[in-house]
Amino acid sequence: MYVLGAGTLVAAALAVLVAQVGFAVPAVLNGLFQQDLGPTSSQLTWISDAFIVPVALLELTFGVLGDLFGRKRLLVGGALVLAIGEGVAVLTPGAGSSTGTRVLVLWIGQIIAGIGAAALFPTSLAMVAAGTHTASARARAIAVWAAALATGGLISSVLGGLMTRIGFGTDPSASWRWAFVAVLILALASAAISLAMAQNSAAPEGRSLDWPGQVTVAVALFALLFAVIQAPTSGWGSGQVVAGFIVAALFLALFIWAERRSPAPLLRLDFFTHRVFAVNAVVTVVGMFAFVGTAYVTSIRLTAIQGFTPLKASVAFVFLGGLTLVQMPLTSRLLERYNPKWVLGGGFALIGAGDLWLAAVPATNLSLAAIVAPLVIAGIGFAxxxxSVTAVAVNAMPNHLAGMASGTTNMLRDLGFGLGPAVIGAVALSQAAAQISRTVAGSASLRGALAGFTASAAHAPAAQRPALEAAVGAVQSGPLGANAVPATVPVPGGHVVPFNPLKDVAFHALSHAYSIGYVICAVAALAAALLAVVGVGGRAHETQTDPRTLTEQEAAS
Incomplete structure (x- = not known):
């Protein structure tokens, strides 16, 4: 019988930590991405989601592959693929290339890195779950795994902030590449430690690759995320956005049809006949949507709206994501001694309370101190x-289904992670763009100033024209671009002259719009808390380890 050893736990914890660093590091870099690459709002959102989409799409498949062929090789291989992706991102061309080319290279790097992380997230959790055979042992091991996950988020913010202080060529905005170099090194270290210390495990019984299921769920999730992310740029009623939602619904139906007929399904739909697992699945998606939405709004507020440096912004993420490691002993004891629904519900309730507080602090308040307390409250809730959400899901299933249960849980969590920035960004940017349009329409003087600014590049000297064209393009790209171009610029003689007439308008529109984003996150978190308390049953110390099928499990209970 496979039993989790210390070396395997260390390797699994480091693997999920590195995967989470890769996922979270762009959060403190959004401001530099905006300055260096000049992306549109949807392009900026896709920089983060290019990583998380393959994670959400492929986690179930990697869960199966680990069960079939051994989890250790996936732990090593996933870390190496992640390192390759980070290396591609570092090679993003400089300012001599077009914005589209530069963003595309960064996307490709993020996609490759996301594929590597898709192997690490479910494999690391499956190694922990399959090797623990009592409630207390599993609670302690999952608490270590979850602490490593959250610590990855903490390390990513500090690492990103510190690494960007190192110059990368002559352009100070290009220093974000050093953060990707650091993740590359961590990924190589994780691969080496997994190779040396991890014990292999597998559970091939009744498992095989389900290609119809993989293809249909991949198309459904990608179409959904594409539609949500593209909506602020193309419009919610545009043909491609509507088509995205239709394709998502169609392929979700095809996925369910395929899974019901598959002898070895990618996702056992009968999992969702188990009430605790089914309720926890909804709580996972909604709750993780709320938390990562909170992190996304905080990132955009501090870096892209208020213009904080990555290092200064990282302080906020220390409070938001750094408490899980400190709380690990307490969380483990709570999960052992009390019904997990109270721990789960209480955690999401704290996230909701922190979000409501954050929504009340406008972006015009440039002090970090004003948001420390609500971030701490949300951070305690996330810890x-x-x-809890991981323990409830894995404990609900028998041990021989740990790979599928962990893969499903990770997919649901990361679906929430992917939807958080996508939905909140779509709603906030749509609100901000609408407010800017209303303000411009209602002010003749602003319309005139904007027309003069837009035409300025055509009348500028040849040496100044490229910079002016870039500034005009940024303002026209959307609210974040309009906020990134300064309202005034210095001229010879020490004077300043008006430049971007939309700067102040965009700043206040974004401040209001992203406050709405916090409110949406709060509603989602409180809904998840209520659902957890009402719908998640179970008792402390309850772990499903003996039954071989769900039918036998239900009969035994």
Whole structure:
């Protein structure tokens, strides 16, 4: 019988930590991405989601592959693929290339890195779950895994902030590449430690690759995320956005049809006949949507709206994601001694309370101190919730289904992670763009100033024209671009002259819009808390380890 050893736990914890660093590091770099690459709002959102989409799409498949061929090789291989992706991102061309080319290279790097992380997230959790055979042992091991996950988020913010202080060529905005170099090194270290210390495990019984299921769920999730992310740029009623939602619904139906007929399904739909697992699945998606939405709004507020440096912004993420490691002993004891629904519900309730507080602090308040307390409250809530949501899902299933249960849980969590920035960004940017349009329409003087600014590049000297064209393009790209171009610029003699007439308008529109984003996150978190308390049953110390099928499990209970 496979039993989790210390070396395997260390390797699994480091693997999920590195995967989470890769996922979270762009959060403190959004401001530099905006300055260096000049992306549109949807392009900026896709920089993060280019990583998370393959994670959400492929986690179930990697869960199966680990069960079939051994989890250790996936732990090593996933880390190496992640390192390759980070290396591609570092090679993003400089300012001599077009914005489209530069963003595309960064996307490709993020996609490759996301594929590597898709192997690490479910494999690391499956190694922990399959090797623990009592409630107390599993609670402690999952608390370590969850603490490593959250610590990855903490390390990513500090690492990103510190690494960007190192110059990368002559352009100070290009220093974000050093953060990707650091993740590359961590990924190589994870691969080496997994190779040396991890014990292999597998559970091939009744498992095989389900290609119809993989293809249909991949198309459904990608179409959904594409439609949500593209909506602020193309419009919610545009043909491609509507088509995206239709394709998502169609392929979701095809996925369910395929899974019901598959002898070895990618996702056992009968999992969702188990009430605890089914309720926890909804709580996972909604709750993780709320938390990562909170992190996304905080990132955009601090870096892209208020213009904080990555290092200064990282302080906020220390409070938001750095408490899980400190709370690990407490969280583990709570999961052992009390019904997990109270820990889970309490965690999401704290996230909701922190979000409501954050929504009340306008972006015009440039002090970090104003948001420390609500970030701490949300961070404590996440520390409780992330361990609880994982423990409830994995404990609900028998041990021989740990790979599929962990893969499903990770997919649901990362679906929430992917939807958080996508939905919140779509709603906030649509609100901000609408407010800017209303303000411009209602002010003749602003319309005139904007027309003069837009035409300025055509009348500028040849040496100044490229910079002016870039500034005009940024303002026209959307609210974040309009906020990134300064309202005034210095001229010879020490004077300043008006430049971007939309700067102040965009700043206040974004401040209001992203406050709405916090409110949406709060509603989602509180809904997840209520659902957890009402719908998640179970008792402390309850772990499903003996039954071989769900039918036998239900009969035994």
């Amino acid at each position: 409780l919730a992330v361990s």
